Amino acid sequence: MRISHHQSLFFNVENMENEIGLKRGTVKLSEHNPRWKEFFEQEKGILFKKFPKVILEIQHGGSTAIHGIPAKPIIDMFAVVSSLKDAEEIKPELEALGYEYRGEEGVPERRLYVKGSQEKRTHHLQLVERNSNEWKNHILIREYYLKHPDVAQQYAELKKKLAERYPDDRPSYGAGKDAFIKSVIENAKKEFES
16 A cells, blocks of 8 residues: 555654653653654754744754653754844744744743643754854753763663652752753863863
8 A cells, every 4th residue: 555645744743743742841751762863853854944044053952862861752952043033033933833932941042942732742942042052062961972871871860860759840850950961061061172
């Protein structure tokens, strides 16, 4: 039986919805799924096509970008824009794609958009400027974990403990990772920026 392009697109979306997404505010880790990269690439293509003059670069971030460690099954995306004003001006078009504007959310150097319902968040899109610490730190963290799988495994163990302790308290889960992440950023700066 031959499957049309429309049907294959439908199956991809259906599969994606079964493999990513998490209720807002909860913490549940999934083992690394190689298809997370594919889901990132699909969304990246949609965003580049829709905003070719606004979004300059998009990188996969967070733990879903690190092979071999568990993650909340939400695709973290970091996108470079010329200015944060641009990030706010495309709000109506992003909303048409299913994104909800969340603003700074405590991080002045970014504008956060989330995709998916409250019951099943699938993507976090963080719009940042290229010279921002948010962008630089995202790249440093990811590259450090990729180069140092032993440190990535230490991070994985910490995440598992915190997820068990705070299954319904994402702010406490995040706060529990802060010191470890800050140390990784410092070590990455010494290694990559010297």
